[in-house]
Amino acid sequence: MRAAFATPIRFVLLTLVLAAIQPAIAQQQGGNQTQSPNAEQQAQNRSDALEQAYKKEFAFLAAQRRDLQQRLAAFQQRAGQERQGVQREIDQLQGEVVRLTNEADKLQEQVREAERAVQSNQDNQQVLEATFQQAEVTLEEHGVDLLGSDRFTEMPEEQKIRELFTAADRTTDRLGSxxxxxxxxxxxxxxxxxxxxxxxxxxxxxxxxxxxxxxxxxxxxxxxxxxxxxxxxxxxxxxxxxxxxxxxxxxxxxxxxxxxxDAEETVVEHIQSGGSIAWIIMGLGALALLLILLRVLFLSRASSSTDRIEKQVGDLVRKGKIEEAQQAVSRVKGSASRVVATALRHLERDRQHLEDLISEGILREQARLNRFGAIILMIAAVTPLLGLLGTVTGMISTFDVITKFGTGDPKLLSGGISTALVTTELGLAVAIPTLLIGNLLSGWAERIKDEMEKAALRVTNIYEEARG
Structure with a gap:
């Protein structure tokens, strides 16, 4: 390799030397034309020798170049062959990898299928065990002891199932008749x-x-x-x-x-199940009933006296018998008689003053007409709240029992809730009619007030008509 690299260097150096010598030679030839023929001959010989050396070196370099080209072509050919071989090997390895990957996927799928099959078998086994247990309990309830025998225990699973269905079929026929x-x-x-x-x-x-x-x-x-x-x-x-x-x-x-x-529950037992609050509600209900009766009695007397006074006093006033009218009014007891008596005593007053006296008398009687009305409505408002209080306390007691003993007995839970709702039931049973009757009595009292005012004004008008 060193010789191969040294040869081009030598060629380059020789070329540079020749390029530098030629101008000198030319100059020397031009300046020494007068020199001797020997000198010229020597110069010519040196030039020829140099040219010969140049040609040899060029030929050597050309041969080196051809050799290198041949070696390069051989190397490229060999490299291409090796590359093709490596590529074929790579393709083979890739194909092997793909094949092994597919095979691994298939094996994994087979493993998953095997796991699913195992899980399915386990589930089926659990179902069979549960079926056997349920069948044992059900058949024992009807006097059939099949699963406890050694013969049944040693049977295969399929035969056990057939025996169970046979025993169940016989039991069903027996129980269905x-x-x-x-x-x-x-x-x-x-x-x-x-x-x-x-x-x-x-x-x-x-x-x-x-x-x-x-x-x-x-x-x-x-x-x-x-x-x-x-x-x-x-x-x-x-x-x-x-x-x-x-x-x-x-x-x-x-x-x-x-x-x-189920024993039939009496009214007292039903109230007693609601506890002390239920008895308080019933006591308020009894009180409301008593007050309603008293209020009805007061209002009925006031209403009847108003009609009677208006008829008796009206005729006497029309005849000018004021004193007799006052005596007739005094013999009648009630709110209406007192209001009309006030009007009769002040008939000589002016109309405005007389009406003020009548209104004052009605205001005095208003307290008597509204007697017990506020208490009745208060009872109607309080009893539902007491019922709700009883229900809340009952529910708290029920949940305390559940906390201690659990919810294993649904009858205990439902019974506790039913008992807790008794107070709400009683509260509403007292409040609804009490509220309704209380409002009706309040309306009745307002109508009596209007009738008293009308009676007093009627007497006044009759007196003015008779006098005028």
Whole structure:
């Protein structure tokens, strides 16, 4: 490689030397034309030698150039072949990578499918176990002990399912029919008697014994008791194979829970369930009723006296008998008589002054006419609030019970809420009629006031007409 790089350098240097020598040679030739032929000959020889060296060097360089070109072409050809080989290898490796990637994806998909299959099998197994447990509980309730046997435990799963369906089918047929058995049940007084029991499917039963007969209800623990309803004749007819058109049945869901008869709640018991606040509400209601009766009595007397006074006094005033009119008014008790008496005593006054005296008398009587009215309306406003207070306190007590004992018994929760709402019920029951009647009585009192004013003014007008 060094020789290859040295040859061009030598060529360049030689070219530069020749370029520098030629002007000198030319100058020397021009200036030495007079020199001797020997000198010229020597110069010519040196020029030829130099030219020969130049040609040799040029030929050498040309040969070097051709060699380098050939070597370059061979290198490029070899590099191209190697590049093609490497590219083919790269393509092969890429194809292998794609193939391995696809294969890995397929394996991952197979793994996911296998996991889904395992999960599905586990779910199915859980469903089967739950089915077996439910079937065991249900069949045991109806006297079928299939799952507890060793033979059933050793069966394959498919055979277990077939056995379960077979047992369930037989139990369904048995429970869906009317069957007669000998057994015991309890009477209303708690006495246990032996007799004939007719089962109507699994939802009702009749019992007939020497002492009593009738429809049966669950007594808890799989036992039956006589229901107090009068169904003895129907039960005996069913036992004898005679079915009436209408059957009185007690339908039940299970024999494991005792069914109690709902005793009819009295009014006092209903009030007592609301606690002390309920009794306060009822006390206010009784007070409101008493005040309403008294107010009706006062207003009825005032209303009747107004009509009677206007008729009696009007005729006497028209005849000019003022003193007799005053005596007639004094014999009548009530607010209207006092207002009219005031008008009769001051008939000689001017009209404006007389009307002022009448208005003053009506204002004095207004307090008597409005007696108990404000108290009645106050009771009507307070009793709903007391009912709400009782409901809130009852709900707090109910939630305290739930906090301590939980919500396992829905009957306890519903009973607590029902009891808490009793006070609201009583409060509204007292408030609504009290408010309505109170407003009606207030309107009646206003009408009586108007009638008293009309009566007094009527007497005044009659007097002026008679005098004028």
């Amino acid at each position: 009317v069957r007669e058995t000998q057994g015991s049940f309890f009477l209303a007084d708690g006495t246990k008697v032996e007799g004939t029991i007719v089962h109507v499917g699994a939802v009702a039963a009749y019992g007939v014994s020497d002492r009593a007969a009738g429809a049966l209800a669950p007594a808890g623990g799989g036992r039956l008791k006589l229901w107090p309803a009068a169904t003895g004749e129907v039960a005996r007819a069913v036992v004898n194979g005679q079915y009436p058109e209408t059957l009185s049945l007690f339908l039940y869901e299970s024999l494991n829970e005792n069914v109690e008869t």
